[in-house]
Amino acid sequence: xxxxxxxxxxxxxxxxxxxVILVQAAGAAFLLWGPAGVRLLxxxxxxxAGTLVSTSLLMLGFxxxxxxxxxxxxxxxxxxxxxxxxxxAFLSVFLMAAILISRKWLRAxxxxxPARRAFLHTTQAALLCTPAIVTGYAVFIQRLSLSLREQxxxxxxxxxxxxxxxxxxxxxxHLSSFLPERILARxxxxxxxxxxxxxxxxxxxxxxxxxPLDICLRQLSRLRADAGIFGCLGNHEMYANAEDYxxxxxxxxxxxxxxxxxxxxxFGQATLNLAxxxxxxxxxxxxxxxxxxxxxxxxxxxxxxxxxxxxxxARQGYRLTIAGHTHGGQVRVEILHxxxxxxxxxxxxxxxxxxxxxxxxxxxxxxxxxxxxxxxxAPPEVNLLRLCRT
Numbered sequence: 357x358x359x360x361x362x363x364x365x366x367x368x369x370x371x372x373x374x375x376v377i378l379v380q381a382a383g384a385a386f387l388l389w390g391p392a393g394v395r396l397l398x399x400x401x402x403x404x405a406g407t408l409v410s411t412s413l414l415m416l417g418f419x420x421x422x423x424x425x426x427x428x429x430x431x432x433x434x435x436x437x438x439x440x441x442x443x444x445a446f447l448s449v450f451l452m453a454a455i456l457i458s459r460k461w462l463r464a465x466x467x468x469x470p471a472r473r474a475f476l477h478t479t480q481a482a483l484l485c486t487p488a489i490v491t492g493y494a495v496f497i498q499r500l501s502l503s504l505r506e507q508x509x510x511x512x513x514x515x516x517x518x519x520x521x522x523x524x525x526x527x528x529x530h531l532s533s534f535l536p537e538r539i540l541a542r543x544x545x546x547x548x549x550x551x552x553x554x555x556x557x558x559x560x561x562x563x564x565x566x567x568p569l570d571i572c573l574r575q576l577s578r579l580r581a582d583a584g585i586f587g588c589l590g591n592h593e594m595y596a597n598a599e600d601y602x603x604x605x606x607x608x609x610x611x612x613x614x615x616x617x618x619x620x621x622x623f624g625q626a627t628l629n630l631a632x633x634x635x636x637x638x639x640x641x642x643x644x645x646x647x648x649x650x651x652x653x654x655x656x657x658x659x660x661x662x663x664x665x666x667x668x669x670a671r672q673g674y675r676l677t678i679a680g681h682t683h684g685g686q687v688r689v690e691i692l693h694x695x696x697x698x699x700x701x702x703x704x705x706x707x708x709x710x711x712x713x714x715x716x717x718x719x720x721x722x723x724x725x726x727x728x729x730x731x732x733x734a735p736p737e738v739n740l741l742r743l744c745r746t
Contacts, residue, residue, distance in 0.1 A: 369727065372698070373418045376445040377411055383452035387459070410448060417441030431566060435533035439729040443495055446687065446728060450487035458483055494687065494730035500539060502723065504546055505737040507709060509716060510746045511655075511675060517624030518655055519745040524552035524581065526738055527661075527680030528560045528722025530592070531572040535724040540575045543723055543738050548580050550740045553623070555581035557611065558680045559590025559635065559661030561602065563726055569598060570605070577609035583621050585611035588632035590661035590681065592726075599634065614659060618649040629654035631674070636662045638702075647672040655743075663705035663719045670715035677717040678741070682706045684721030688733030697734070707734065 384407040387394055394400055417438050419425045426434040458480045468476070524547045531540055547555060557579075561572045579585045587606070593599045603613045612619070614632025621628045629651040636642045642665040643658075650656050650673040658669045663679035670677075684707040685697025699706045710717050723736045 369418050369421060371701075372442075372445065373414055376449055377414060379449050379452055380407055380410055383456060386456060410444070413441050414445055417445070432533075434564065434566065436729070439534060439727070442728040443491060443730060446494075446730065447487050447491040450490065451484070454483045454487055490732065491730065494732040498731045498735050499534070499725060499729060500736070501731075502539060502543055502546070502736045502738065504550070504740060505720075506740045506742070507718060508742050508744045509676060509709070509718065510744050511714075511716075512746045514743055514745040515626035515655060516745065517626035518628060518743050521554070521623060521628075521743040522550060522552040523554045523556060523678075523741040523743070524550050524579075524738065525556045525558060525678060525680075525718075525720055525741060526576070526579075526723065527556075527558040527720045528590070528683055528724055529557075529572060530560055530563045530567075530722075530724025530726055531569075531575075532563045532567045532724070534563075534726075534729040537568075537571055537575065539736075540572065540723070541578075544575055544578050546738045548578070552581045552740065554583045554621070554630075555579045555585040555611075556659060556678060557585065557587035557613075558659055558678060558720070559588055560592045560680065560722070560724070561590075562596060562598070563592050563724075565596040565598065567596075569596075569602070573602070573605050573609055576606075576611055579611065583623070586619060586630055586632065586659070587611060587613045588659040588661055589613055589615065589634050591635040594635050616645065616649075618651070620651065620654065627651070627654035629656045630659065631656065632659040633665075636660060636665050638662075638664065642668045643672060650674065663717055664703050666705055666710065666715075666717040667712060669717075670712045675715050676743075677715070678720075679705070679717060680720045680722045682719060682721075683725065683731070684719075684734030686725060686731055686734050687728065690733070 384403055387403055388400060420434055420438045462476050462480050526543055526547060529540055557576060562569050589599050589602060593602055603615060606613050615634050618629055618631040621630060631649040633646055656674045658674040658677045660677055660679050661681050663681060666677050682699040682703060685699040688695060688697040705717055705719050707719055707721055718741060720739045721734050721737050725731060
């Protein structure tokens, strides 16, 4: 069990757990023994008890990641139970900061004028309410605020018959208790309304093996595109041991998942070579053997769930890489013109279009969520990509 705790796949949750527990402990210590600490004995005991309960819940939320733990609990705990615990982790950090600011700098003194005391009390109330409002918005509103994002991809030497080619992308669906089927159905309808030439699904259809994979595949079978529906597989298909199943069932339903394979597509006189790879594990060399799928007489596109492969893909000759995986950071905060999000600890390719010499990568924010049933500053999206000749 200890080795699984230290697995690199668990590091994001482990880092988040440690950081939140540290913030909560520091905040509790300040409120107990700091210059603005609470003095009433009953409140002090309540604070200690609340901190212990919160720490226990956070540790349970992390342990629920493992099958040998979550099988001891009702299935609700592996979905919304764990999600609400992580939502509390998110809320508690901001709430603790608000409490500390309120008690240290916004305390109304008896010597203040009535107007100043009223202003400070109002500011305190607003500050303390803000974390709950922001968390509620992230969980109940922006998480489900699906939209269509359009992106023109410029290539000066693009074959004329590929100019204006429309590609619609769905990725990181994570159909689960966090994402109702109706949202996926809306995403498919939105994709079909673009009347794209090519439809792509770039991995993470579900989150765990308990999720409704067949329902997800059935919804994706409604996708329509002139040149067909293709895709690649993500890390969560690998975790759920569902890679072969998705490939086989997808083929029966009309969408082909490219697993270390390429498909040549003709558009007029132009040739588009569409290659796909399974999730590329970060501890191993990227795209081993993928250079053999590059066609010298075609415009080469690589489908890879993990965007970190981009520098290697560019060196191998892929002009465009289409990826997901990051969820756009899922929770993003901009402070002093700095975009702060957890995904930046793992990759520089978080959201949107990036270029490297003559090659480009587009990274989608995707549709669903993991761990935390919330999105903030990174709303879900379906993507319409247009190849353009400059």
